[in-house]
Amino acid sequence: MFSFLKKPKPNKVTVTSEARELFVAQDKTLLEAMLAEGMAMPHDCKVGSCGTCKFKLLDGKIRELSPSALVLERDELSAGYRLACQALPRSDLTIALDAPLLSQQAVKNYPATIVAATRLCPDIINLIVELDRPLSFTPGQYADLSLPSIDGPRSYSFAFAPKNGSAKQLQFHVRHVPGGAFTDWLFGGERLGTQMEVAAPYGAFHLKPSKAPMLCIAGGSGLAPIMAILQEARALGANRPVILLYGARTKAHLYCLDEISALAADWNAPFEFIPVLSEESPDSPWEGARGLVTQQIAEIPDRAQCEAYLCGPPAMVDLAEEVLLKAGVSRHAISADRFLDRSSAR
Ligand SMILES: Cc1cc2nc3c(=O)[nH]c(=O)nc-3n(C[C@H](O)[C@H](O)[C@H](O)COP(=O)(O)OP(=O)(O)OC[C@H]3O[C@@H](n4cnc5c(N)ncnc54)[C@H](O)[C@@H]3O)c2cc1C
Ligand code: FES
CATH class of the missing domain: 3.40.50.80 (Nucleotide-binding domain of ferredoxin-NADP reductase (FNR) module)
Incomplete structure (x- = not known):
């Protein structure tokens, strides 16, 4: 069938401090687009509560999923700072960052299957998922796990260092949060063979080169x-x-x-x-x-x-x-x- 509906055009974002441009689809946040480009934009929560992902909006329009004003100080807001994890670009943007970004592996999506889920202690399960292809990450980073039946992804840190930098089988230590949708489901029955999606790698927690204890x-x-x-x-x-x-x-x-x-x-x-x-x-x-x-x-x-x-x-x-x-x-x-x-x- 012929469709007259055109897909909305992605917006161009110019990051002046990095001399770099990227395109952001209408349904993606600025943070999601930056991470997908391999830009190591700092972030801790991705839900607008930590303030780590702030950027300076120099020009253009955004829609905010939750107001930056809940987290940022008044002087930061008047200087143009906003939260990248809450910002949906609604025009081409020009932005700046306070500190230069490192580059990291681009965040990608991987179909995955649960291949093991064993109790480590009363409230923690050792969850092993197998991807369709190897994933490279730095120890300390994390992945977002999504199930079709549960709204939104859940973040889990890799619980191991991969040999040669990448792995097809991933290991996570998942703590039960009573009342939590994903962990109530995981702890509630036999889950082997369940298909999920893994988006990774995220995060900047990592081993620093140092000789200090x-x-x-x-x-x-x-x-x-x-x-x-x-x-x-x-x-x-x-x-x-x-x-x-x-x-x-x-x-x-x-x-x-x-x-x-x-x-x-x-x-x-x-x-x-x-x-x-x-x-x-x-x-x-x-x-x-x-x-x-x-x-x-x-x-x-x-x-x-x-x-x-x-x-x-x-x-x-x-x-x-x-x-x-x-x-x-x-x-x-x-x-x-x-x-x-x-x-x-x-
Ligand atoms: C970077 C990162 C890495 C992490 N790594 C790990 C890890 O390695 N291991 C680990 O165990 N955990 C980790 N976590 C924490 C983990 O992501 C959460 O415990 C998980 O998302 C809980 O999912 P859930 O679906 O069970 O709970 P959710 O459904 O997300 O609910 C969590 C809690 O919030 C309450 N809640 C739900 N919605 C709302 C709302 N709208 N307002 C107020 N309260 C609400 C629920 O009742 C519940 O108590 C990590 C978190 C981050 C950010
Ligand atoms: S990552 Fe925490 S506010 Fe954006």
Whole structure:
């Protein structure tokens, strides 16, 4: 049949600070289009709540999925800053960015099948999905998983470092969020063979080239990208001391213990693993650390000289960052990844 309906024309976006142009389809956000072009635009949440993806709109019109005013300060708004993850270009645009962008792998879509889903602990599943072709990514990055039956994608960090930089089978540590559409579904029955779509790679959390001791702080499934980064460091022959602080609710919620022991045994420098339990019964024979994982930071000698990698629930990461800054760790020596979800969208 003949259609008289013309597909709307994509808008041209000129990024003056990068001397670069890209085209954005009418139904794509500016952030989606930049990532698809391999431009490493910073972003944490993609739902308009963190403010990381701000850009300066110099000319042109956008429609906002949620108002930038909910996140950005008044002076930023009057200077023209807006959120790329919430901006649908409605004309050709001219924009500028505050810092130069690195280039990274372009985000692409991959048909995928669930090939394994096994419990690691009461509320975390080790999810393995197989793609139709290999995907290249940097340990610390994440993927968006989409099921046709659930509205919108869900973000999960790669829980491993790929050999030779790419992999066809992907591993994720998925924590159950009660009341969450995707995780209620995943934890609710046998899911092997389910088809989904994976969009990746996203994110800028990664191992930095440094000789400083590494202080890794993870909460719950926040261990996933930390394991990936540590595996990469080991493969590169890193010769830096590591302290891994891991916060879990109870002893039963500790997982990956064998992998952590293997990593520590194979590490070229001292490797200390400190699990910290927040809800272990006072009657339990547990003799390790108790309380919030962030309380242990004060116990670490020479902590101001460390390079920190933080990952897990946003409140834990915020607190860890605050404690580290107060302890004299430079802001540049802190890398953080916050596991935001829809409850943090404003
Ligand atoms: C970059 C990144 C990497 C991540 N990596 C991991 C990982 O490796 N492992 C991991 O376990 N998690 C990870 N997360 C978190 C993970 O994406 C979320 O836990 C997941 O999206 C939850 O999906 P869900 O469908 O189960 O919950 P959702 O349906 O998205 O709901 C999440 C929570 O929000 C509530 N909610 C839903 N809609 C709204 C609304 N409109 N307003 C207020 N509250 C609402 C729900 O009741 C529920 O409590 C990551 C997050 C990010 C941003
Ligand atoms: S990525 Fe856009 S506000 Fe968080």
